[in-house]
Amino acid sequence: MERMNGAVLIGQSGGPTAVINASALGCIEAALACPDICKVYGAAHGIVGVLNDRIYDLTQEDPNELQLMRHTPSSVFGACRYKLADPLVDDTDYLRILDVFTKYNIRYFFYIGGNDSMDTCSKISGFLAEHDYKCNVIGIPKTIDNDLPITDHCPGFGSAAKYVANICMEVCMDTRVYDIGSMTVIEIMGRDAGWLTAASALAKARGLGPDLIYLPEVDFNMMDFLSDVTRVYEKNGDVMVTVSEGIKDKNGTYIASYFTDNTTEKDAFGHPKMGGLATSLANFAKSKINAKVRGIELSLLQRCAVHLASETDIMEAYEVGQKAFEYAFEGVSDKMIGLIRVSNNPYKSETCLIDLVDVANAVKRIPREWINEAGNDLRKDFLDYTSPLIQGDVQMPYKDGLPRFARLKRILTREM
Amino acid sequence: MERMNGAVLIGQSGGPTAVINASALGCIEAALACPDICKVYGAAHGIVGVLNDRIYDLTQEDPNELQLMRHTPSSVFGACRYKLADPLVDDTDYLRILDVFTKYNIRYFFYIGGNDSMDTCSKISGFLAEHDYKCNVIGIPKTIDNDLPITDHCPGFGSAAKYVANICMEVCMDTRVYDIGSMTVIEIMGRDAGWLTAASALAKARGLGPDLIYLPEVDFNMMDFLSDVTRVYEKNGDVMVTVSEGIKDKNGTYIASYFTDNTTEKDAFGHPKMGGLATSLANFAKSKINAKVRGIELSLLQRCAVHLASETDIMEAYEVGQKAFEYAFEGVSDKMIGLIRVSNNPYKSETCLIDLVDVANAVKRIPREWINEAGNDLRKDFLDYTSPLIQGDVQMPYKDGLPRFARLKRILTREM
Numbered sequence: 001m002e003r004m005n006g007a008v009l010i011g012q013s014g015g016p017t018a019v020i021n022a023s024a025l026g027c028i029e030a031a032l033a034c035p036d037i038c039k040v041y042g043a044a045h046g047i048v049g050v051l052n053d054r055i056y057d058l059t060q061e062d063p064n065e066l067q068l069m070r071h072t073p074s075s076v077f078g079a080c081r082y083k084l085a086d087p088l089v090d091d092t093d094y095l096r097i098l099d100v101f102t103k104y105n106i107r108y109f110f111y112i113g114g115n116d117s118m119d120t121c122s123k124i125s126g127f128l129a130e131h132d133y134k135c136n137v138i139g140i141p142k143t144i145d146n147d148l149p150i151t152d153h154c155p156g157f158g159s160a161a162k163y164v165a166n167i168c169m170e171v172c173m174d175t176r177v178y179d180i181g182s183m184t185v186i187e188i189m190g191r192d193a194g195w196l197t198a199a200s201a202l203a204k205a206r207g208l209g210p211d212l213i214y215l216p217e218v219d220f221n222m223m224d225f226l227s228d229v230t231r232v233y234e235k236n237g238d239v240m241v242t243v244s245e246g247i248k249d250k251n252g253t254y255i256a257s258y259f260t261d262n263t264t265e266k267d268a269f270g271h272p273k274m275g276g277l278a279t280s281l282a283n284f285a286k287s288k289i290n291a292k293v294r295g296i297e298l299s300l301l302q303r304c305a306v307h308l309a310s311e312t313d314i315m316e317a318y319e320v321g322q323k324a325f326e327y328a329f330e331g332v333s334d335k336m337i338g339l340i341r342v343s344n345n346p347y348k349s350e351t352c353l354i355d356l357v358d359v360a361n362a363v364k365r366i367p368r369e370w371i372n373e374a375g376n377d378l379r380k381d382f383l384d385y386t387s388p389l390i391q392g393d394v395q396m397p398y399k400d401g402l403p404r405f406a407r408l409k410r411i412l413t414r415e416m
Numbered sequence: 417m418e419r420m421n422g423a424v425l426i427g428q429s430g431g432p433t434a435v436i437n438a439s440a441l442g443c444i445e446a447a448l449a450c451p452d453i454c455k456v457y458g459a460a461h462g463i464v465g466v467l468n469d470r471i472y473d474l475t476q477e478d479p480n481e482l483q484l485m486r487h488t489p490s491s492v493f494g495a496c497r498y499k500l501a502d503p504l505v506d507d508t509d510y511l512r513i514l515d516v517f518t519k520y521n522i523r524y525f526f527y528i529g530g531n532d533s534m535d536t537c538s539k540i541s542g543f544l545a546e547h548d549y550k551c552n553v554i555g556i557p558k559t560i561d562n563d564l565p566i567t568d569h570c571p572g573f574g575s576a577a578k579y580v581a582n583i584c585m586e587v588c589m590d591t592r593v594y595d596i597g598s599m600t601v602i603e604i605m606g607r608d609a610g611w612l613t614a615a616s617a618l619a620k621a622r623g624l625g626p627d628l629i630y631l632p633e634v635d636f637n638m639m640d641f642l643s644d645v646t647r648v649y650e651k652n653g654d655v656m657v658t659v660s661e662g663i664k665d666k667n668g669t670y671i672a673s674y675f676t677d678n679t680t681e682k683d684a685f686g687h688p689k690m691g692g693l694a695t696s697l698a699n700f701a702k703s704k705i706n707a708k709v710r711g712i713e714l715s716l717l718q719r720c721a722v723h724l725a726s727e728t729d730i731m732e733a734y735e736v737g738q739k740a741f742e743y744a745f746e747g748v749s750d751k752m753i754g755l756i757r758v759s760n761n762p763y764k765s766e767t768c769l770i771d772l773v774d775v776a777n778a779v780k781r782i783p784r785e786w787i788n789e790a791g792n793d794l795r796k797d798f799l800d801y802t803s804p805l806i807q808g809d810v811q812m813p814y815k816d817g818l819p820r821f822a823r824l825k826r827i828l829t830r831e832m
Contacts, residue, residue, distance in 0.1 A: 016593050045595040074589035081594070165818055166723060173490035173821065174720040177432050178497070179461040184716075206818055276692070299712045300600075304590040307582060308723060310817065390817040401726065401806040402581055402622055405589065 003329055004134060005036050006107030010058075011043035011050065012075035013113035013120065017156030018163075018306040019317035020112055020142045021069040021076050021406070026321025027110050027140065028058055028066060034329060041104060041413070045078035046111070047120055050100050051093060055413045068406035070314060071396050073304040076408055079113075084120050087127050094127040101128070101135060104413070108136050108328045112321075114143040114154075118336055119360035125334040136328040139336035139356050140321055144303050146195035149362040150354045151338030155320055156303075158313030158389035161199035163305040164188055164242075164298065165390065168203035168210060171296065172240055181233065181291035184240045187278035188298055191246035192216055193365045196302070199386055200242040201378035211239050216246040217365050218375030220255050225281070226288055228376055233289045245277060256280075307403060311392025316349060323351040347388035419745055420550060421452050422523030426474075427459035427466065428491035429529035429536065433572030434579075434722040435733035436528055436558045437485040437492050437822070442737025443526050443556065444474055444482060450745060457520060457829070461494035462527070463536055466516050467509060471829045484822035486730060487812050489720040492824055495529075500536050503543050510543040517544070517551060520829070524552050524744045528737070530559040530570075534752055535776035541750040552744040555752035555772050556736055560719050562611035565778040566770045567754030571736055572719075574729030574805035577615035579721040580604055580658075580714065581806065584619035584626060587712065588656055597707035599645065600656045603694035604714055607662035608632055609781045612718070615802055616658040617794035627655050632662040633782050634791030636671050641697070642704050644792055649705045661693060672696075723819060727808025732765060739767040763804035 008031040010024055024042070031040045042056040043049035056077060058066070069076055087094050101109070111121040118139045125137035141148050146157035168186065175184045188197040194215025203209030211232045214220055232239040247255045259280035279295030286293045320337045327337070335353040342348040370382040397404045424447040426440055440458070447456045458472040459465035472493060474482070485492055503510050517525070527537040534555045541553035557564050562573035584602065591600045604613040610631025619625030627648045630636055648655040663671045675696035695711030702709045736753045743753070751769040758764040786798040813820045 016590060048595060072589070073586050074593045078595060079593045162817055167717060169819060169821070170489050170720040170722065171716050173488070174432060174716045177490045177495045179464060179494060202818065208821070276695070279692075294715070296715045296717070297713070299710070300587050300590045301583060301712070301717070304586040306586065387816065392817065393812070393814050396809070398809050400803065401578055401808065402618065403585060405585070405624070 003036065003331060004107040005038065006105045007039040007041060008037055008108045008110070008325070009041045009043060009055070009104065009106045010077070010110045011046040011112065012077050012079045013046040013111060013117035014079060014081060014143070015303060016073065016075045016079060017142050017144050017303055018073050018159040018309040019155050019314050021072045022314050022317040023112050023140050023142060023155055023321035024076065025066060025069040026318035027325045030322045030325035031108070032059065039104070041106070042077040044412070046080040046082065047084065048080040048082050049078070051096050053100055053414060055104060056410045057413050060411050061408055065406050065408055068397060068404065070318065071306055071394065071403070072405040073306040076406060083116060084123050087123060091127070094124070097124060098128065098131060098133055101133065106135060108325070110138050110140055110324050110328070112140040112142050114141070114145065115148060115359065115361050115363065118356050122334070122356035122360045125356060136331065136333035138324045138328045138332065139359065140324050141336055141338065142317070144196055145190055145193055147193035147363045147365070148359055149364045150358060152341040152349065153339055153389060155313060155317035157195060159306070159309035160196050160302050161202070161386055162310045162390035163302055163308045164196055164199045165202035166308055167298065168200045168242065169206060169208040172203065172208040175240060176238060181237045181289070183229065183233065183282055183285055183289055183291045183293045184296065185278040185282040186210070186242045186296045186298065187245055187276055188242055189302055190216060190244040192363045194244045195366060197242050197244040198366055198378050198382055201383060202386060202390065205383055209240070210242040211236070212241045212376045213378060214241070214243045214247050214376060215366060215371065216244050216248060217368065217371060219250040220247040221249065222284070226285060229285050230288050233291060239289070241281070243277065243281060307394070307396055309394045310390045311394055312347070312389060314394065320351060327353065344384060344388060347391065419452065419747060420523040421454065422521045423455040423457060424453055424524040424526070424741070425457045425459055425471070425520065425522045426493070426526045427462040427528070428493050428495045429462040429527060429533040430495055430497060430559070431719060432489065432491045432495060433558050433560050433719055434489050434575040434725045435571050435730050437488045438730050438733040439528050439556050439558060439571055439737035440492065441482060441485040442734035443741045446738045446741035447524070448475065455520070457522070458493040460828070462496040462498065463500065464496040464498050465494070467512050469516055469830060471520060472826045473829050476827050477824055481822050481824055484813060484820065486734065487722055487810065487819070488821040489722040492822060497532070499532060500539050503539060507543070510540070513540060514544065514547060514549055517549065522551060524741070526554050526556055526740050526744070528556040528558050530557070530561065531564060531775065531777050531779065534772050538750070538772035538776045541772060552747065552749035554740045554744045554748065555775065556740050557752055557754065558733070560612055561606055561609055563609040563779045563781070564775055565780040566774060568757040568765065569755060569805060571729060571733035573611060575722070575725035576612055576718050577618070577802055578726045578806035579718055579724040580612055580615045581618035582724055583714065584616045584658065585622060585624040588619065588624040591656060592654060597649065597653045599649065599698055599701055599705055599707045599709045600712065601694040601698040602626070602658045602712045602714065603661055603692055604658055605718055606632060606660040608779045610660045611782060613658050613660040614782055614794050614798055617799060618802060618806065621799055625656070626658040627652070628657045628792045629794060630657070630659045630663050630792060631782060631787065632660050632664060633784060633787060635666040636663040637665065638700070642701060645701050646704050649707060655705070657697070659693065659697060723810070723812055725810045726806045727810055728763070728805055730810065736767060743769065760800060760804060763807065
C-alpha cells in the first residue's frame, strides 16, 4: 500500500445511469486536486478505449463543463459491453492494457460499472499485480438494477427508482381520467432482479400506483396473472400493473419469449414482429377483461432521466467517485467502493471497501420476505429501504427551457 | 350580454394535458372570488357527468388542495370522449342538459377541451339560446396537439413540447453511449397535425435530437424513409428519428396500419400482435442498416408529464381559465378563449375571443413552408414559434421525493 506519482485513468462501462457522470466527476475532481497526480485521463468507451489507445486528456477540459457532468445523463466518455477473456486462456488484451498503462504511466485505474465491469476490473487488477506493474485498481458501482451484492445499494438506482415512482403516479392519474374501464401494463428494466420495478410500490403507497407488481424474484404464471388482473378489474373497474422485463416462469423461461419465439410471424415487409412484453401481457388479459388495454415500455427513458434524479443519489454517486480516488491514493487496490446504511431515519450512509472478486458476476435479488406471499406486491421493508434513496429533488441547470448538459472537448491524447 | 347571479359549472373533456387542471383552477378561483356567484360546480367526466347528474360541489374543497391543481396532471374531474348528436336529429341529450342546468341554476358553463369539445360547447350554446335559457357558454382550449385553429397556440402544447424536446436530448445522449451503430425511432402523439413531433426539432437545435423528423403534414414514403435513414447512418454511424403516430402515405393510409392490418397474425395465445409504429419502422430499416435498432413510444407519458411542464404554459393555461370566467361574467357567450402572440422577443401573449363555431372540428396544421423541402426537418420559423412556449421551469410541490398532487374531496351534490 503506497502512494504513487503517476496518472489516473477513468473508464465507464455497461448501460448508463442518470448519475454515472456524477461518479466520474467525483473521481476526476479529487484527482485534479491532488498535486501528486500528473494527468487525469478518460478511456473512450471503457476498456475498449484502452485496447484501442483512445484516451481523453481530461486536464484540458473546462472545469465549468466538467461541473455540468453532475447533471448530464449517459456516459460522457462512452461505454462498452466488452468482456475480457480469462487471462489464463488468452492474455492478448491484458498485455495490450499493460502496454497502454505503461505508456501513460497509469497508476490509478477506476472503472465505473455493474457486475460485469467489476469482473473486468478484478481480472485487470490480478493481471497487473502478477506482472509487477504497480497500479491501484478500484471499481465504482453504478446500475439502475441495484443488483450488486454486499453494498447496501448502488448509485443509479435511487434516481431510476424516483423516475419510475414519479411516472407511475402521473400515468395512474391519467389512466383514471375516463369513465370507462382500462388496463395499463408498464414494463420496467431488470433482467435478473426486480428492484427497479418494485420501486413502483412507492407510487402505490401514495395511492397512485400499480395494483399488481411482478418481479423476476417470483415465478410468473400466466393463469395467476389473469386471475389477479381480473379480480382487481372487477373490483375497481381499472387495473394497473408493473412488470419487470425479466419475469420468468417456473422453468426459467422468459415470459417475453412466449410472445416472440414464433419467428414465422412476419409483418408486411417480411420482418419478424416485435411486440413489447407490456403490450403482449395487456393484450393477453384482454381476452378476459373487455377493457381498453395499453402497454407502456419505459425503455431508455428510465435510465437517462436525469431531470428526475434523486439528489441523494447524485450526492452518493459523487461521493463514491471521490472516495474511490482517495482510497486508491492511500494505496488501496482490488476493491469496489460500497455503501453502508448507517441509519435510515434520518438517512445516513458511508462508503466501505468490498473485494472486487466478491462482486464480480454476482447478483443481489430482493429478499423473498420483502415480497408479499402472492408474489404481486411489496411489503413495508422494501418501502423503508427504498424511500430514503429517492429523496431530494434535483435542480437541473436549464438554458432557455432545456437542460444544459456538459459539452466536453474530449481531446484524444494521440491527437495532441 | 348581461351579468347574472347563478352557479358556475366547469367540465373537462378529451385527452388530458399537463396543464388542463391549471386552466380549471384559473376559472374556479375567479368564480369563487366573485360575490355574485352562489356555487361553483365541476362535472364528473365532462358532459357525461351533466347527463348523469354527477356534479361536484367545488365550494366544499380545501383551497390549498385546489391550489395544487396547478401542478396536477390528468383531469381532476375526469373527462369523456362523448359526442353529442345533432340537436335537429336527436335532442334527448340537450333536453337533459337543460334540465340539469335549470336544477342547479347554471348560468356560466365552461368546457375545457380540444376540437370535439368546442363542437359540444357550440351545440349546447346554440340549444340553450334557442330555448331561452340564459347561460353564458365559453370554451377553454387545451390540447397537446396544438391543432386548434385561429388561436396562436393551445395551452398544453408548450408543456408537452418541452417534455418531448427534453426526452429527445436525454435519449440522444444515451443512444450515443456505445461504440456500435444504433438506430432509434421515437413515436410521438399527433394524428392529424405534427406540432408535438416537430417539437423534437428544439432538441436537434441543441445538437442532441433527431436527425430526421416525419410529420402527418407530409406524405410518408417507406422507400424515401429507408434512403433517408441509410444516408444518415452511413455518414454518422447512428441515426435518430422522431415520427408522428399519424403519418400517412400519399393515399391517406396510416403507415401504422401497414404493420397491423394483417389480423391473421396472432401470438401464442391467439391474440393479434400489436407492434408500435416506432418499433415497426425501426425493424423495417434494419433490413438495410445492420444496426441495433430500438423503437420508443412516448405513450401517455408525454401528456401527463407535469414534472417537465413549461411555466409559461402553466401561466397561460391559468390565465385562459381566469379570463374565461371574467368574459362570461361580463356577458360574453358562445366563444372560445384564444391566445394572440403580441411579441416574440420578449415573448408576450394576450387572450382573445374566437367564435366557437369557427373552432369546432377544424384542424390547424404546421404550415408547409415551416417544414424543409424533403419533408424530414423543421425550419427556423417553427423553432422561433415554439421556443418561447417551453420557457420557464416548473417548481413542483414535492413531498418525500415524490409529487404532491391535488387530492380533491369531489363531493357529489346528490350525496349532500
